[in-house]
Amino acid sequence: xxxxxxxxxxxxxxxxxxxxxxxxxxxxxxxxxxxxxxxxxxxxxxxxxxxxxxxxxxxxxxxxxxxxxxxxxxxxxxxxxxxxxxxxxxxxxxxxxxxxxxxxxxxxxxxxxxxxxxxxxxxxxxxxxxxxxxxxxxxxxxxxxxxxxxxxxxxxxxxxxxxxxxxxxxxxxxxxxxxxxxxxxxxxxxxxxxxxxxxxxxxxxxxxxxxxxxxxxxxxxxxxxxxxxxxxxxxxxxxxxxxxxxxxxxxxxxxxxxxxxxxxxxxxxxxxxxxxxxxxxxxxxxxxxxxxxxxxxxxxxxxxxxxxxxxxxxxxxxxxxxxxxxxxxxxxxxxxxxxxxx
Amino acid sequence: xxxxxxxxxxxxxxxxxxxxxxxxxxxxxxxxxxxxxxxxxxxxxxxxxxxxxxxxxxxxxxxxxxxxxxxxxxxxxxxxxxxxxxxxxxxxxxxxxxxxxxxxxxxxxxxxxxxxxxxxxxxxxxxxxxxxxxxxxxxxxxxxxxxxxxxxxxxxxxxxxxxxxxxxxxxxxxxxxxxxxxxxxxxxxxxxxxxxxxxxxxxxxxxxxxxxxxxxxxxxxxxxxxxxxxxxxxxxxxxxxxxxxxxxxxxxxxxxxxxxxxxxxxxxxxxxxxxxxxxxxxxxxxxxxxxxxxxxxxxxxxxxxxxxxxxxxxxxxxxxxxxxxxxxxxxxxxxxxxxxxx
DNA sequence: CCGTAGAAGTGAACCGGTCTAGTCCTCATT
DNA sequence: AATGAGGACTAGACCGGTTCACTTCTACGG
Numbered sequence: 001x002x003x004x005x006x007x008x009x010x011x012x013x014x015x016x017x018x019x020x021x022x023x024x025x026x027x028x029x030x031x032x033x034x035x036x037x038x039x040x041x042x043x044x045x046x047x048x049x050x051x052x053x054x055x056x057x058x059x060x061x062x063x064x065x066x067x068x069x070x071x072x073x074x075x076x077x078x079x080x081x082x083x084x085x086x087x088x089x090x091x092x093x094x095x096x097x098x099x100x101x102x103x104x105x106x107x108x109x110x111x112x113x114x115x116x117x118x119x120x121x122x123x124x125x126x127x128x129x130x131x132x133x134x135x136x137x138x139x140x141x142x143x144x145x146x147x148x149x150x151x152x153x154x155x156x157x158x159x160x161x162x163x164x165x166x167x168x169x170x171x172x173x174x175x176x177x178x179x180x181x182x183x184x185x186x187x188x189x190x191x192x193x194x195x196x197x198x199x200x201x202x203x204x205x206x207x208x209x210x211x212x213x214x215x216x217x218x219x220x221x222x223x224x225x226x227x228x229x230x231x232x233x234x235x236x237x238x239x240x241x242x243x244x245x246x247x248x249x250x251x252x253x254x255x256x257x258x259x260x261x262x263x264x265x266x267x268x269x270x271x272x273x274x275x276x277x278x279x280x281x282x283x284x285x286x287x288x289x290x291x292x293x294x295x296x297x298x299x300x301x302x303x304x305x306x307x308x309x310x311x312x313x314x315x316x317x318x319x320x321x322x323x324x325x326x327x328x329x330x331x332x333x334x335x336x337x338x339x340x341x342x
Numbered sequence: 343x344x345x346x347x348x349x350x351x352x353x354x355x356x357x358x359x360x361x362x363x364x365x366x367x368x369x370x371x372x373x374x375x376x377x378x379x380x381x382x383x384x385x386x387x388x389x390x391x392x393x394x395x396x397x398x399x400x401x402x403x404x405x406x407x408x409x410x411x412x413x414x415x416x417x418x419x420x421x422x423x424x425x426x427x428x429x430x431x432x433x434x435x436x437x438x439x440x441x442x443x444x445x446x447x448x449x450x451x452x453x454x455x456x457x458x459x460x461x462x463x464x465x466x467x468x469x470x471x472x473x474x475x476x477x478x479x480x481x482x483x484x485x486x487x488x489x490x491x492x493x494x495x496x497x498x499x500x501x502x503x504x505x506x507x508x509x510x511x512x513x514x515x516x517x518x519x520x521x522x523x524x525x526x527x528x529x530x531x532x533x534x535x536x537x538x539x540x541x542x543x544x545x546x547x548x549x550x551x552x553x554x555x556x557x558x559x560x561x562x563x564x565x566x567x568x569x570x571x572x573x574x575x576x577x578x579x580x581x582x583x584x585x586x587x588x589x590x591x592x593x594x595x596x597x598x599x600x601x602x603x604x605x606x607x608x609x610x611x612x613x614x615x616x617x618x619x620x621x622x623x624x625x626x627x628x629x630x631x632x633x634x635x636x637x638x639x640x641x642x643x644x645x646x647x648x649x650x651x652x653x654x655x656x657x658x659x660x661x662x663x664x665x666x667x668x669x670x671x672x673x674x675x676x677x678x679x680x681x682x683x684x
Numbered sequence: 685c686c687g688t689a690g691a692a693g694t695g696a697a698c699c700g701g702t703c704t705a706g707t708c709c710t711c712a713t714t
Numbered sequence: 715a716a717t718g719a720g721g722a723c724t725a726g727a728c729c730g731g732t733t734c735a736c737t738t739c740t741a742c743g744g
Contacts, residue, residue: 007405009730020694025732033692050490052465056402057730061699063349065398086428093449102468105447107435123394126444148392230631259601259631266633289572289601290632291608351700362724367702377722399700403729 008049016045028053059125066101068092068312069127071114073107073134074228082228082256083284084301091305092131099313111136115144122150129153129316131308135160135200153312155304158323160200165321167308171201172208174297174329175251178279179212181331182249186339187277191247192223193236193257205253221247226257233257237264241276248340249277255286258294262336273338283332292335299329350391358387370395401467408443410434410654411469413456415449415476416570424570424598425626426643433647434473441655453478457486464492471495471658473650477502477542495654497646500665502542507663509650513543514550516639516671517593520621521554523673524591528681529619533589534565535578535599547595563589568599575599579606583618590682591619597628600636604678615680625674634677641671 014021019038026033027042034042046052059065070092072085089103096103104127108114118141121127129151132141142162145152154161157168182190192209195202206223213220222240226232233252237260240247252258258280262272270276272292280287283298307326314321356363361380368375369384376384388394401407412434414427431445438445446469450456460483463469471493474483484504487494496503499510524532534551537544548565555562564582568574575594579602582589594600600622604614612618614634622629625640649668656663 007730010732011730021731022695022733023693026693029732035692038692050465052462054402054730055466055468056398056407057699058732059699060396060398060402060701061730061732063699063732082428086424089447090449093447097448102446102448104444105431105435106439106444107432120394123392124397126397230627234631256628256631259628263631263633263635285572286598286601289576289598289605291605293605349700353700363701364703364725365723368723371702375722380722396700399729400702401729402731403700403702405702405729 008051010051010053012049013042013046013051016049017042065125065128066099067104067127068096068101068309069104069106069118069121069130070133071106071108071117071130073109073111073114082254083286084254084282087284087301088133088305091302091307092309093305094302095306095309095313111140115141118145118150119148122148129312131155131312132161132164136198137200137203139200151312151315153308153315153321155308156200157204160204161323165311165315166323167304167311168323168325169299169304170325170328171205174299175205175208176212177328177331178251178297179209179216181333182251182277182279182337183216183218185249185277185337187249188218188340189221189245189247190218190249190251191221191240192251192253193233193240193261194223194225194253195228197225202253209251221245226253228254228257230256230260233260234264237261238268241265241268241270248275249279249337251279251281253281255280255282255284255294255296258296258336259286259290262290262292262294272336275341277337277340279337281329283329287332287334290336295334295337296332297329298332299327303327350393352393352395355384355388355391355393358391359384407467407470408441409446409469410438410443410651411446411448411460411463411472412475413448413450413459413472415451415453415456424596425628426596426624429626429643430475430647433644433649434651435647436644437648437651437655453482457483460487460492461490464490471654473497473654474503474506478540479542479545481542493654493657495650495657495663497650498542499546502546503665507653507657508665509646509653510665510667511641511646512667512670513547516641517547517550518554519670519673520593520639521551521558523675524593524619524621524679525558525560527591527619527679529591530560530682531563531587531589532560532591532593533563533582534593534595535575535582535603536565536567536595537570539567544595551593563587568595570596570599572598572602575602576606579603580610583607583610583612590617591621591679593621593623595623597622597624597626597636597638600638600678601628601632604632604634604636614678617683619679619682621679623671625671629674629676632678637676637679638674639671640674641669645669 010021010024014024023034024042027039092103106117108117118130132152133155135156146163152164154164154166156166158166194206197203210220224236226236250261258278261278265272265276272278280294280296283296287294287296304326311321352363352366356366365376366384369381448459450459460472474494475497477498488505494506496506496508498508500508536548539545552562566578568578592603600620603620607614607618614620622636622638625638629636629638646668653663
């Protein structure tokens with residue numbers, strides 16, 4: 001790839017302003033050592049020539065870069081659908097933009113591919129640090145990426161993220177709230193449609209689900225594992241609704257699956273919420289568009305992304321950072337939950 | 343942001359392999375001038391030291407970068423929901439990854455902000471070129487960005503994209519197909535829920551809608567402008583269904599609004615497709631999850647993104663590139679369309 | 685009037701690669 | 715034996731910034 005045809009460098013600006021390169025650099029980096037008048041002259045010259053410091057040259061001599069990496073490992077088709085990530089990314093961006101930093105984004109096919117990618121990014125000094133998402137139990141990224149010293153913030157419960165400082169939502173508490181709410185409505189047969197067990201936060205939610213059911217003295221109803229796609233959600237719902245002990249309420253691990261569940265219920269002639277209650281997770285706008293609208297465990301995904309990024313900057317500044325939770329998802333009851341049929 | 347604590351450079355590798363910096367560079371760039379044996383020795387040394395060429399230094403001396411820019415200008419909340427962009431991005435990535443290039447992504451609030459951003463990216467030589475999306479009529483980006491010579495590929499009909507080579511879908515033809523299909527089913531009162539007129543492709547679709555209706559001798563039913571959000575879609579649908587001359591079919595400009603329309607129909611006690619037919623656009627997985635499933639104008643968004651990126655690489659290679667269409671969206675009939683009530 | 689502190693500004697080294705001109709060597713040709 | 719061609723490799727300039735050590739000038743205190 002080529003560069004602008006007329007390349008204007010700091011030397012040209014210096015010449016135009018009648019000063020040395022160093023003075024221009026000082027002026028542009030807001031450092032003392034140039035008088036107000038000179039500074040203005042330099043800015044005027046730069047504006048007139050349309051000059052901006054070459055970012056490669058700058059990061060070369062500064063020995064630093066203002067880019068952070070994010071690799072997402074989910075099948076592409078699925079990603080398109082999950083409102084979560086785009087909103088998360090927009091949260092990240094909101095903080096990056098404040099500091100004139102950029103996001104290097106890559107979709108990868110496997111955790112191994114991600115390890116290779118992050119290592120390369122770091123070695124080539126393309127990124128100053130990374131945001132790591134979707135932790136698995138015994139996540140294979142932890143070893144290699146800590147070893148090379150990649151500064152990173154993890155998204156996920158500290159029990160999953162190895163040595164990386166993390167930012168997380170207390171999913172266990174949220175699941176407990178969801179289940180208790182359904183129980184208070186009178187549901188006894190509650191099912192859970194979760195993500196793959198391998199995925200850390202799915203495992204946490206599943207465990208919390210089972211524990212809470214136990215605490216309430218309810219037989220732990222069926223729990224189904226899925227790959228988070230809408231089709232998975234539909235399949236899971238169909239099989240639950242066809243089982244002998246049909247659940248009267250279903251808790252889903254994202255909102256797409258809950259929408260799919262709503263479709264399946266309609267298809268099978270069940271009325272929501274009269275015959276069946278549905279409770280979604282993540283609560284994107286989607287939950288307000290269906291009929292009936294979907295009750296959901298809601299959290300501020302945009303703010304979550306922003307917070308993660310702020311913590312990453314702390315790490316990059318060399319501060320000692322400890323893991324911290326953001327607000328626990330909270331229940332937003334809408335029209336898809338009610339007492340079970342008597 | 344800091345760099346790896348132990349920085350190993352090309353000099354270290356050269357020393358370890360007992361050659362000069364130049365030899366290492368030649369080896370790593372697959373250029374002639376080093377024997378097979380030496381090459382192997384160099385690779386071994388690099389692997390052992392964990393060295394990869396510093397990307398800033400490389401692009402500085404090569405006077406080129408391997409990053410392309412993409413700025414998206416839509417409210418963040420909306421973006422999260424639109425499956426289109428994530429899929430489009432994953433298509434872009436699939437081509438970038440092949441060539442070890444990266445995507446610089448930024449969400450912006452206005453076209454003016456985007457102009458500033460693209461100019462800065464280009465002047466600072468952070469990007470080699472850009473992908474421009476969401477063209478407006480008389481798009482304000484065209485002038486400034488052509489003037490600075492930014493290499494770019496536009497997504498949108500050539501009539502919108504000024505001098506930029508473009509890749510587009512023939513939305514006019516697709517709209518005509520959609521309307522004719524509904525007409526063949528027997529619909530006479532067909533409504534259109536489109537995007538903002540300012541947005542180029544929305545205008546094209548709206549015009550095509552009106553023309554096709556005219557050609558079929560149908561009174562051009564109501565056309566509603568929206569901001570593409572689900573809430574907008576719901577509002578538009580509600581107002582259409584309450585009008586005196588209630589339409590029997592509605593064509594939506596994306597799939598989120600169609601899903602919202604489905605919700606509104608249910609809420610108003612109308613049966614889809616018996617009382618009302620709905621036809622969506624973009625056809626993400628979402629259209630298959632609702633009940634009834636949504637008929638849609640379907641196209642390969644992932645492939646679209648990939649194609650756009652390939653064209654950008656042609657531009658960057660200095661080839662003379664002409665605008666070209668990709669496959670026209672085609673109708674996928676599902677359960678939301680049928681003949682109108684007699 | 686001297687000494688000194690601080691502000692303003694310069695020149696050159698440096699960051700880590702790429703690339704060109706040039707050296708050295710081997711082998712084939714006349 | 716002299717000539718030439720070409721392969722393997724090196725030294726050093728260069729890319730465009732940042733930064734540090736150093737100079738010059740002004741102002742102020744004693």
